[in-house]
Amino acid sequence: MWSIIQSVLAALIGVQKDRKRQQDFASEKPLGFIVAAILVTLIFVLILILVANIAAG
Amino acid sequence: MRSLWQWLLPTCVIAGANQAQANGWNMPVGVTDISRDIYGLHMTIFWVCVAIGLLVFGVMFYSLFRYRHSKGAKAAEFHEHTSVEVLWTAIPVLILVGMAVPATATLKNMYDTSEADLDVMIIGQQWRWRYEYLGEDVAFNSNMSTPWEQIRGEAARGEHYLLEVDEPLVLPINRKIRFLMTSDDVIHSWWVPDLAVKQDTIPGFINENWVQINEPGIYRGQCAELCGVNHGFMPIVVHAVEEDEFEIWLAERKEAAEQEAMGVDREWELDELMARGEPVYRAICASCHQAEGQGAPPAFPALANNAQLIDDLDWHIDRIVNGVSGTAMPAFRSTLNPVEIAAVVTYTRNAWGGDTGDAVQPASIAEKIVQ
Amino acid sequence: MAPKLPPQHPLQHSTTAAADGQADHAHHASPKGIMRWLLTTNHKEIGSLYLIFSLIMFFIGGIFALVVRAELFQPGLQLIEPEFFNQMTTMHGLIMVFAAVMPAFTGLANWMIPLQIGAPDMALPRLNNFSFWLLPVAFTLLLSTLFMPGGGPNFGWTFYAPLSTTYAPPSTTFFILALHIAGVSSILGAINIVATILNMRAPGMRMMDMPLFVWTWLITAFLLIAVMPVLAGVITMMLMDINFGTSFFDAAGGGDPVLFQHLFWFFGHPEVYIMILPAFGIVSAIIPTFARKRLFGYASMVYATAAIALLSFLVWAHHMFVVGLPLAAELFFMYSTMLIAVPTGVKVFNWVTTLFRGSISFEPPMLFALAFVVLFTIGGFSGLMLAIAPADFQYHDTYFVVAHFHYVLVPGAIFAIMAGVYYWLPKWTGHYPHERLAQCHFWCSIVGVNLTFFPMHFAGLAGMPRRIPDYALQFADFNLVSSIGAFFFGISQLIFVLVIVLCVRGGRKAPAQAWEGAEDLEWSVPSPAPLHTFETPPVFHRSHHGD
Amino acid sequence: MSGGSYYVPTTSWWPILGSLALGVMMVGAGVKLVYDTGALLMLLGVVSIIGVMGLWFRDVVRESMGGLYDSQMDRSFRWGMGWFIFSELMFFAAFFGALFYVRTFAIPWLGGEGEKGVSALLWPDFVAHWPLLSPPDASVLGPDQVFSPWQLPLVNTLILVTSSITLTVAHEALKLDERITCRNWLAGTVLLGCCFIIIQGVEYYEAYNHYGITLEAGIFGATFFILTGFHGVHVIIGTIILACILVRICKGHFSTDHHFGFEASCWYWHFVDVVWVGLFIFVYVL
Known part of the structure; x- marks a missing residue:
């Protein structure tokens, strides 16, 4: 679980260790990654909205 | 050759930036605190970009020169380096945060329209601006005054070609002025670079903005949002004056407005109406229906020798008062006062050989507007 | 890190496979002459159709631009009326976006994706031909609006309501319907590409083995499927407002003209990435080839592309900074827009690092790719400046914006397309393009592009609004230079046509691997690529990206 | 992945006829909306689209029934x-x-x-x-x-x-x-x-x-x-x-x-x- 989130976060900033990526692509089920990616994206958007609202005062 | 170009480009840019104010190559610094802030942001981000550009292009052109295949360069075998990649992700983020902080502060300042000394309503219309000083009973239209002969190249072009109007917006300096912006037809955008105000006028909605001008002067701008045929011909001129001068001007305008209002009730002669109607026609109608009323069918019907118009006075007045929905013909109910409408109706019915002899009275128009 | 590997083809038997394929198909007795092109289901023929169509449209759109530039050559109205000027700016934008750049990329996708992933054809070949033939129908209808009473669309390619609804010419209904057809074409084309990439890869080729052009197109196709329907939705609302009296974009009935802009840009911003992501893919193929060195960060390129695609859904209102958004919205869109600089930067850094310590030669595709990197980056810088919302209050709707997006689209998207054409012409025709002429085309183009668009930065900063048919006297010098540059650029594109025609007719013969450093699968089939390739799926032996 | 049995149809009339039919329908619809005539043209387009779709799907069904699809x-x-x-x-x-x-x-x-x-x-x-x-x-x-x-x-x-x-x-x-x-x-x-x-x-x-x-x-x-x-x-x-x-x-x-x-x-x-x-x-x- 944590490993998936780690991979998604790494993907978000475009950085990933080679070995880790081999590991990820060895697992045949992409669903976990997709769900995690959608969640991380949602959180990212929410954080951005939050920051904007705080900045707007 | 490439590297020559590569050095020329930033050199030109830097030269351009330095010479900016003298030559009009760069954004104006402007005459408000906000315009100065924006200019500062603009120049900061510009130099940040130049620095990054020099670095990146420097490495690139060095590589292109140094590692030429024709000079026997052998390709190295390296790829993917996590710490380098983290670095070139993290550093831009930091730069961006550094940019976002002052930008946020400026933006918040721009949005703070509270505690204004004066409210001015700015209304975009195809194709002119209307200014209403709220609570002061002063309102007028501001049309481009550059003659079409200049645009057509039939007359020498003046210094302020396309950037001159019949009645400028007059504002006092050192006072916070709130703008309420809207439109009667399509979206326009009111922009004066020296004031760093650019705001769309949305029909049916009101946008707010504000300005506090530091120096007296004449500041020019243009409509910035495509708004139809004459989008290029609706300039803005702001006349910023000392506060006492503004008070005098405002009092004069109020007085004139009262005079005009009294004119509604009296009987007007045909000649008087014709004289009053001609400038109104030139300012308001001529851009579509043309100088001699010949129109530009099919979009803009001819007014000269228009049988329906001459036969049916009520129909004619209705077109002007209420406009024609679904076409470019707006309702002039609130843009022109009854005297102006009566005069322009009279003018179109008698100019260009119409000679109906109708002298339409302002009072009858005022009645129609109330309906 | 990968072990050192000599340049070697991932599969050895492809040539024979292709030859077998030809023999297999001899009995198919395909129609001859024009019918062959009308009825084809072959991805290579359809790809050629797309490319030829887009080239024609590129010239039509270019002529519209030159009409605009001719009128702007000096102050005053000389050649055309403002009414026609507005139609020209509008049509130039619409044709270039929807009929030149997008079909060109789709054409390249059709040609190259099956070759790059080892597929016999696109996943749905008949649908593929349908997608193409919708385009001539759509754009014939669109161009015909220019001859309708009241003229063609005159409200800019962004067609903001209510100028495009209540105040629009009658032909607007036809404009909407034409755009609907073009939209159907794009969606179906994109679905086909996604299905092909996900389902038709050669055995052994994993997602992370795919060439970057395939990756960028996969993401582009996803963007197309996600946003073209939104465009269809918003133009349907326009159609209703015009013809059925609804009030979506009219405050009198409770609607909002700004709603149009939100919906339009929700489509429109991903749309601009649709026009640039495949360009990233092409450049990422060409630079390693001519630097004879692996792309520095394959995976980070993939991630960066995905990140850009993701962000493209969150930034649409940066096109609307001056419409009066609430402050929090303004800040949100400013922050999200600034973030795009990060993955875009990653891409540029990757290309530059790939060049570093390479072994670089300057064949025509490489020239265009290098110009792409430099000039696209300049467009990126002005994009970053535009992202700063307060500063955008000064830049918005000026020639600064025009300069920005032309830097991204002309030496960006269009140079990448030209780079791709020069890169793959040997594969398509079996001949190398004429080197001298191609170089001539390049140098003329690069001079023309900068002459045209660089002065626009200054004109915009000095205060010239876009889409005006006449301008104040202080902008005269900038416009003069721009107009000269535009005509120079336009005329030099005839060299491009000449090179292509010569290359189709003959020239130096190209081997299967036409470029020394080229590694992807398409270079394992003969040049010219036979009509049918990979009918027996090749086994993809190893990845040169991953392990 | 399959063993080279992927079916690629040779040529087909339906794509080009379909796009023409869609064009006819759209032109008809436009003429109807703008000039209040042309309903027949639109109808012709709709009927043609339905016809082409029918024929296209008939081909697909035949190919499917013929076991051509893997x-x-x-x-x-x-x-x-x-x-x-x-x-x-x-x-x-x-x-x-x-x-x-x-x-x-x-x-x-x-x-x-x-x-x-x-x-x-x-x-x-x-x-x-x-x-x-x-x-x-x-x-x-x-x-x-x-x-x-x-x-x-x-x-x-x-x-x-x-x-x-x-x-x-x-x-x-x-x-x-x-x-x-x-x-x-x-x-x-x-x-x-x-x-x-x-x-x-x-x-x-x-x-x-x-x-x-x-x-x-x-x-x-x-x-x-x-x-x-x-x-x-x-x-x-x-x-x-x-x-x-x-x-x-x-x-x-x-x-x-x-x-x-x-x-x-x-x-x-x-x-x-x-x-x-x-x-x-x-x-x-x-």
Whole structure:
């Protein structure tokens, strides 16, 4: 679980260790990654909205 | 050759930036605190970009020169380096945060329209601006005054070609002025670079903005949002004056407005109406229906020798008062006062050989507007 | 890190496979002459159709631009009326976006994706031909609006309501319907590409083995499927407002003209990435080839592309900074827009690092790719400046914006397309393009592009609004230079046509691997690529990206 | 991945004829809308499109029955259909987006609330309220009243939900090779689809004749008709598709493990169903 989130976060900033990526692509089920990616994206958007609202005062 | 170009480009840019104010190559610094802030942001981000550009292009052109295949360069075998990649992700983020902080502060300042000394309503219309000083009973239209002969190249072009109007917006300096912006037809955008105000006028909605001008002067701008045929011909001129001068001007305008209002009730002669109607026609109608009323069918019907118009006075007045929905013909109910409408109706019915002899009275128009 | 590997083809038997394929198909007795092109289901023929169509449209759109530039050559109205000027700016934008750049990329996708992933054809070949033939129908209808009473669309390619609804010419209904057809074409084309990439890869080729052009197109196709329907939705609302009296974009009935802009840009911003992501893919193929060195960060390129695609859904209102958004919205869109600089930067850094310590030669595709990197980056810088919302209050709707997006689209998207054409012409025709002429085309183009668009930065900063048919006297010098540059650029594109025609007719013969450093699968089939390739799926032996 | 048996059709008339037919329909529609003539041209286009689609699908069915399609081809169809439905979803998202925007931002602003509430200066008599019965400009007549969600709309919701269930039963039956059961439940689904369309027709009649809900009735009428209208069109198309599948079932097409035509129409129908649920909640209830 944590490993998936780690991979998604790494993907978000475009950085990933080679070995880790081999590991990820060895697992045949992409669903976990997709769900995690959608969640991380949602959180990212929410954080951005939050920051904007705080900045707007 | 490439590297020559590569050095020329930033050199030109830097030269351009330095010479900016003298030559009009760069954004104006402007005459408000906000315009100065924006200019500062603009120049900061510009130099940040130049620095990054020099670095990146420097490495690139060095590589292109140094590692030429024709000079026997052998390709190295390296790829993917996590710490380098983290670095070139993290550093831009930091730069961006550094940019976002002052930008946020400026933006918040721009949005703070509270505690204004004066409210001015700015209304975009195809194709002119209307200014209403709220609570002061002063309102007028501001049309481009550059003659079409200049645009057509039939007359020498003046210094302020396309950037001159019949009645400028007059504002006092050192006072916070709130703008309420809207439109009667399509979206326009009111922009004066020296004031760093650019705001769309949305029909049916009101946008707010504000300005506090530091120096007296004449500041020019243009409509910035495509708004139809004459989008290029609706300039803005702001006349910023000392506060006492503004008070005098405002009092004069109020007085004139009262005079005009009294004119509604009296009987007007045909000649008087014709004289009053001609400038109104030139300012308001001529851009579509043309100088001699010949129109530009099919979009803009001819007014000269228009049988329906001459036969049916009520129909004619209705077109002007209420406009024609679904076409470019707006309702002039609130843009022109009854005297102006009566005069322009009279003018179109008698100019260009119409000679109906109708002298339409302002009072009858005022009645129609109330309906 | 990968072990050192000599340049070697991932599969050895492809040539024979292709030859077998030809023999297999001899009995198919395909129609001859024009019918062959009308009825084809072959991805290579359809790809050629797309490319030829887009080239024609590129010239039509270019002529519209030159009409605009001719009128702007000096102050005053000389050649055309403002009414026609507005139609020209509008049509130039619409044709270039929807009929030149997008079909060109789709054409390249059709040609190259099956070759790059080892597929016999696109996943749905008949649908593929349908997608193409919708385009001539759509754009014939669109161009015909220019001859309708009241003229063609005159409200800019962004067609903001209510100028495009209540105040629009009658032909607007036809404009909407034409755009609907073009939209159907794009969606179906994109679905086909996604299905092909996900389902038709050669055995052994994993997602992370795919060439970057395939990756960028996969993401582009996803963007197309996600946003073209939104465009269809918003133009349907326009159609209703015009013809059925609804009030979506009219405050009198409770609607909002700004709603149009939100919906339009929700489509429109991903749309601009649709026009640039495949360009990233092409450049990422060409630079390693001519630097004879692996792309520095394959995976980070993939991630960066995905990140850009993701962000493209969150930034649409940066096109609307001056419409009066609430402050929090303004800040949100400013922050999200600034973030795009990060993955875009990653891409540029990757290309530059790939060049570093390479072994670089300057064949025509490489020239265009290098110009792409430099000039696209300049467009990126002005994009970053535009992202700063307060500063955008000064830049918005000026020639600064025009300069920005032309830097991204002309030496960006269009140079990448030209780079791709020069890169793959040997594969398509079996001949190398004429080197001298191609170089001539390049140098003329690069001079023309900068002459045209660089002065626009200054004109915009000095205060010239876009889409005006006449301008104040202080902008005269900038416009003069721009107009000269535009005509120079336009005329030099005839060299491009000449090179292509010569290359189709003959020239130096190209081997299967036409470029020394080229590694992807398409270079394992003969040049010219036979009509049918990979009918027996090749086994993809190893990845040169991953392990 | 398959062993080189992927079927690539040679040439086909249907793509180019289909695009021409679509062009004819669009030109006809444009002429009808702008010049109020040309209905025949539009009809010709529609008929041609239906004809081309029929012939195109006939080819596909023949190729499928002829065993030309392998499992890889089956996956291509699945990806194709899946992404097509996603595109349809985004089409409806545009309309839902418009509805949310208008309700959350535009109308409160026009009524004087929120950050752009100053806009209310232009509409002094306007009160923000959803459903919007009195639009800002008095010359735009709003609806007299709106539908109660707990009458016909609820009936329609139940019909569509039920139809999803009956369709699933039919699908299960097909998988068990129970042809008659499959046919009967599928026929029931088609019937429910028809009921939905009829009830929606009744509701539209009521809307125009007794409720004052028209296309011109301000933003409420506009969003109501664009959402329910496009949904209704999708139900009609879905019903026609299911009817065609019913014919094919009766002809004995489809095997227990190879029947993507059937599955695709199921996906489509469920999608239409899901959209309705969203519609019921956001257009009728809330």
